[in-house]
Amino acid sequence: MAPRPVGVDRTPRDLLLRGQGDAVSDAGLIAVLMGDDESCGHRILREHPSPDALWRVSAEDLVSLPGVGPASAARLLAGLEMSRRASAWRTGPRTTVSTPEDVVDLCWPQLRGADREHFWALALNTRNHLLRIVEVSVGSLNASIVHPRELFKDAVRVSSASLVVVHNHPSGDPTPSGADIQLTRRLVKAGDVLGIELLDHVVIGDGGEHRSMREMGLM
Numbered sequence: 001m002a003p004r005p006v007g008v009d010r011t012p013r014d015l016l017l018r019g020q021g022d023a024v025s026d027a028g029l030i031a032v033l034m035g036d037d038e039s040c041g042h043r044i045l046r047e048h049p050s051p052d053a054l055w056r057v058s059a060e061d062l063v064s065l066p067g068v069g070p071a072s073a074a075r076l077l078a079g080l081e082m083s084r085r086a087s088a089w090r091t092g093p094r095t096t097v098s099t100p101e102d103v104v105d106l107c108w109p110q111l112r113g114a115d116r117e118h119f120w121a122l123a124l125n126t127r128n129h130l131l132r133i134v135e136v137s138v139g140s141l142n143a144s145i146v147h148p149r150e151l152f153k154d155a156v157r158v159s160s161a162s163l164v165v166v167h168n169h170p171s172g173d174p175t176p177s178g179a180d181i182q183l184t185r186r187l188v189k190a191g192d193v194l195g196i197e198l199l200d201h202v203v204i205g206d207g208g209e210h211r212s213m214r215e216m217g218l219m
Helices: 012-017 026-034 038-047 059-063 070-090 100-111 148-157 178-194
Strands: 118-124 130-138 162-168 197-204 210-212
Touching (some): 012 026, 026 038, 059 070, 100 162, 118 148, 130 148, 148 162, 162 178, 178 197
Antiparallel strands (some): 118 130, 118 162, 197 210
16 A cells, blocks of 8 residues: 555544644534544534534434444533633633623633533632632522522632622523522622622623623622
């Protein structure tokens, strides 16, 4: 067999190995993750179009497709989960949280596609630089259970000067519920006692659409 000419092959795998990941299609990236050819990626995207449907895909959805087994489904799900976590890895002492849009930029990549409510706290220093993202609770389809004690425990531990809290609505509608508003007011009072100001509570829905309770005058 004659040797393959160097630089001729433009399969997704070879493009990635040559540092040309931006030239790889979405279907190609999925194929590499799943250890299959690009037709597999196209098949998955036809059934679960990117971005939102792909982020919500489950193991059951994947293994129901012809030629997709548990191992390849797990590899794709691992890749999706890694990308959700990537924004937290990029954060550091110079990350500034000043607006609701800053909160969405930080949190939405990890929250998109989640089928449960996740309630997080962003611990900030006196200059609004991010110290830590704390996952306070994971709830049900339409509710999260949050106690002020659990929220402020970690804030005190990292010497936080202020907090922004954020949670997602899997229903897609970011409008704060009555329970969200009551909880926010409890957290404001608890923060006043501890000297840690609650700056905002941001609710995120579909596509990164969001509501700021501060801007809505609810806190």
